[in-house]
Amino acid sequence: MRRRDITAETNDLAIGYRSRNRVNLVMQHLSLQARKGELVALIGRNGAGKSSLLRTLVGLQPSLGGSIKLQGKDLQSIESPILPRIVSFASTEPMAVRNIKVRDVVALGRFPFTNWIGTLAREDEEAVNEALEATGMMLLSGRSIDNISDGERQRTLIARSLAQDTELLVMDEPTAFLDLPSRYSIVSLLRQLTRERDKCVIYSTHDLDTAINEADRIWLMTGTGIADGAPEDLILTGTVARAFESPLLAFSSSEGTFSFIRGNQTGIALEGTSLAAQLTEKALSRCGYRNDPHAELKIIVRDNPDGTEWSVVNGLQTEQFRSLYDLVSHLPG
Amino acid sequence: MKIGISRLTLAMTGLLFLVFILFIADLLTGSTRIETSEVIRSLFGRGTTGDEIIVTQFRLPKALTAIIAGAAMAVSGLLMQTLFRNPLAGPDVLGVSSGAGLGVALTLLTLSPLFTLSAGSALQGWGLILAAWAGAGAVMMIIMAVSARMRDIMTVLIVGLLLASAISAVVSLLQYFSNETMLRTYVIWTMGNLGNISYPQIRALALATAAGLFMAFLMVKPLNAMLMGETFSRTVGVRMNRTRIILLAAASILAGSVTAFCGPLAFIGVAVPHIGRLVFGTTDHRILMPGVALCGSVVLLLSDIISALPGGGHIIPVNTVTSLIGIPVVLWIILGKTGLGRRF
Numbered sequence: 001m002r003r004r005d006i007t008a009e010t011n012d013l014a015i016g017y018r019s020r021n022r023v024n025l026v027m028q029h030l031s032l033q034a035r036k037g038e039l040v041a042l043i044g045r046n047g048a049g050k051s052s053l054l055r056t057l058v059g060l061q062p063s064l065g066g067s068i069k070l071q072g073k074d075l076q077s078i079e080s081p082i083l084p085r086i087v088s089f090a091s092t093e094p095m096a097v098r099n100i101k102v103r104d105v106v107a108l109g110r111f112p113f114t115n116w117i118g119t120l121a122r123e124d125e126e127a128v129n130e131a132l133e134a135t136g137m138m139l140l141s142g143r144s145i146d147n148i149s150d151g152e153r154q155r156t157l158i159a160r161s162l163a164q165d166t167e168l169l170v171m172d173e174p175t176a177f178l179d180l181p182s183r184y185s186i187v188s189l190l191r192q193l194t195r196e197r198d199k200c201v202i203y204s205t206h207d208l209d210t211a212i213n214e215a216d217r218i219w220l221m222t223g224t225g226i227a228d229g230a231p232e233d234l235i236l237t238g239t240v241a242r243a244f245e246s247p248l249l250a251f252s253s254s255e256g257t258f259s260f261i262r263g264n265q266t267g268i269a270l271e272g273t274s275l276a277a278q279l280t281e282k283a284l285s286r287c288g289y290r291n292d293p294h295a296e297l298k299i300i301v302r303d304n305p306d307g308t309e310w311s312v313v314n315g316l317q318t319e320q321f322r323s324l325y326d327l328v329s330h331l332p333g
Numbered sequence: 334m335k336i337g338i339s340r341l342t343l344a345m346t347g348l349l350f351l352v353f354i355l356f357i358a359d360l361l362t363g364s365t366r367i368e369t370s371e372v373i374r375s376l377f378g379r380g381t382t383g384d385e386i387i388v389t390q391f392r393l394p395k396a397l398t399a400i401i402a403g404a405a406m407a408v409s410g411l412l413m414q415t416l417f418r419n420p421l422a423g424p425d426v427l428g429v430s431s432g433a434g435l436g437v438a439l440t441l442l443t444l445s446p447l448f449t450l451s452a453g454s455a456l457q458g459w460g461l462i463l464a465a466w467a468g469a470g471a472v473m474m475i476i477m478a479v480s481a482r483m484r485d486i487m488t489v490l491i492v493g494l495l496l497a498s499a500i501s502a503v504v505s506l507l508q509y510f511s512n513e514t515m516l517r518t519y520v521i522w523t524m525g526n527l528g529n530i531s532y533p534q535i536r537a538l539a540l541a542t543a544a545g546l547f548m549a550f551l552m553v554k555p556l557n558a559m560l561m562g563e564t565f566s567r568t569v570g571v572r573m574n575r576t577r578i579i580l581l582a583a584a585s586i587l588a589g590s591v592t593a594f595c596g597p598l599a600f601i602g603v604a605v606p607h608i609g610r611l612v613f614g615t616t617d618h619r620i621l622m623p624g625v626a627l628c629g630s631v632v633l634l635l636s637d638i639i640s641a642l643p644g645g646g647h648i649i650p651v652n653t654v655t656s657l658i659g660i661p662v663v664l665w666i667i668l669g670k671t672g673l674g675r676r677f
Contacts, residue, residue: 055564058568059568060564060567060568080570080572081570083568083570084568084569084570087568088568088569089564089565089568090565091562091564091565093562093563093564093565094562095560095561095562096415096418096559096560096561096562097560097616099610099614099615099616100560100616104615104616104617105561108557108558108560108561108565108569109569111554111558111569111570111571112569112570114554116551116554117553117554117619118553118554118557118619160561164569
């Protein structure tokens with residue numbers, strides 16, 4: 001793939017808050033990039049400063065040092081009426097209204113283009129329709145925002161940003177409060193926008209799984225700064241594992257997932273290779289057993305035509321079980 | 334931003350018609366019984382002296398005031414609700430009416446001995462209005478400062494309540510030191526009265542209201558964006574500081590002017606915007622602004638008609654009637670499906 005234009009770039013950026021007589025520095029020395037057509041996930045723990053960075057990036061909050069360039073222009077030199085045509089921002093702030101229709105929310109994305117009273121011209125209507133179509137919200141466009149699911153509400157906000165017709169779309173926590181399938185569908189929608197519409201999408205999340213699978217680039221907040229690279233690069237260098245280091249979590253670099261570290265003491269010999277055997281290992285791990293081929297206690301997993309059967313062999317004694325639940329509740333210790 | 338044209342036209346023409354009908358009804362009814370034909374003759378200056386005075390010097394100014402004041406209070410409430418993102422905001426709830434009242438009290442109870450209180454004097458007209466604007470604006474600024482720090486809408490309401498109490502304490506103090514005539518003028522004013530207004534005062538009220546409505550209408554686009562929140566508004570290019578100042582000024586001018594002449598009209602500001610949203614089925618300020626203004630006129634005309642119903646020379650204070658109409662609406666918001674009315 002050819003290298004695309006840089007949409008957003010920070011150089012030695014310092015972010016934080018300046019109050020009357022105090023400077024509260026959240027993070028500094030940030031040099032990050034996002035290119036056209038890229039999906040960028042900003043990942044960090046809660047309170048790490050994800051929102052601060054995004055708000056600084058879209059010009060809502062002044063930086064404390066360094067520079068930001070959007071489409072090659074210095075953010076500070078971009079005049080305020082022009083900025084809404086370069087970057088759109090969807091935050092987590094709640095709406096004040098309940099009885100507003102999906103289409104009306106999306107139409108507000110045309111704000112920078114409409115006249116003093118906000119009349120939608122033909123091209124505005126077209127942009128709204130296109131945004132509704134692209135996000136799959138056309139059929140629900142007449143519904144009020146209170147009568148749709150959380151995922152659909154998030155799609156509405158994405159459509160609103162899309163209607164604003166900017167190259168850069170910044171979203172703060174678009175997958176917060178969503179269930180797993182909706183989380184995936186929102187992130188894959190964002191990815192689709194980068195592929196089909198050449199957008200540059202930067203979104204913050206603490207959902208590492210979807211980001212590792214879908215994002216082109218991850219901005220990973222570590223204790224000291226932000227690491228910027230392809231998800232696999234960050235895994236390879238051990239950055240991901242370090243960033244989320246915890247005595248309770250272990251990161252599997254090959255699978256890109258975290259799992260709990262357990263004090264697995266008792267050995268148990270597991271025979272079988274089927275899916276049932278894998279799930280048995282998982283269940284045993286949860287209950288404090290570790291797979292040890294030389295252990296005295298043995299479990300044989302058989303896939304019979306009428307269902308799975310587990311045999312526990314303890315010396316001369318053998319017991320049969322028909323479910324993993326029964327099995328683990330009868331294990332010694 | 335589309336709503337069915339038929340519903341929009343139907344609602345607008347319906348309301349205009351209703352304003353017209355109620356205006357006529359307000360002229361025809363009153364605490365004194367006057368025949369319809371006599372009312373018409375009086376309007377054209379051909380009635381009997383007594384009836385003509387009642388119709389042209391009392392009923393007509395009262396009906397005109399109801400139309401203007403109703404629209405002004407309702408739009409003021411609409412602006413405050415969007416500005417503070419608070420469905421329970423309104424001139425009286427947030428203490429803005431009290432602030433205007435303090436301005437009026439200072440004028441009536443302390444300054445008035447220095448001037449004549451004759452109808453139509455400078456003090457009665459623009460002086461009173463300016464004092465009310467200053468009071469309303471001061472309270473609005475305090476509320477704005479609080480709501481910038483406190484996201485919780487209940488906190489803002491409580492601060493408004495406390496402000497109103499503090500102001501009423503100050504006013505009590507003023508009353509304690511004022512003489513009987515001044516007190517009487519003031520107490521009658523607090524009951525909310527549409528009928529004590531001279532034509533020069535109506536002109537002042539109409540001009541101020543027109544100015545306030547004009548400023549408000551210039552802001553319909555940013556108001557619509559503000560429904561999505563401040564962050565969104567700023568990122569699409571709304572200049573929030575400028576917008577806030579204009580909205581604050583417009584709301585203060587509208588609520589202040591009405592309060593100066595008619596007293597603190599209760600519940601019109603909180604309740605009517607919700608009636609408007611219900612009637613038009615939209616949150617679009619381009620439609621709501623004129624719609625809510627018309628609803629306000631209708632409600633206040635109706636309240637005025639009801640206040641004269643007992644007949645025999647008796648009139649219920651109009652505030653009692655607006656409260657009886659407004660309180661159920663407010664209750665409906667509080668007990669509505671979003672619980673404590675967190676959103677519109």
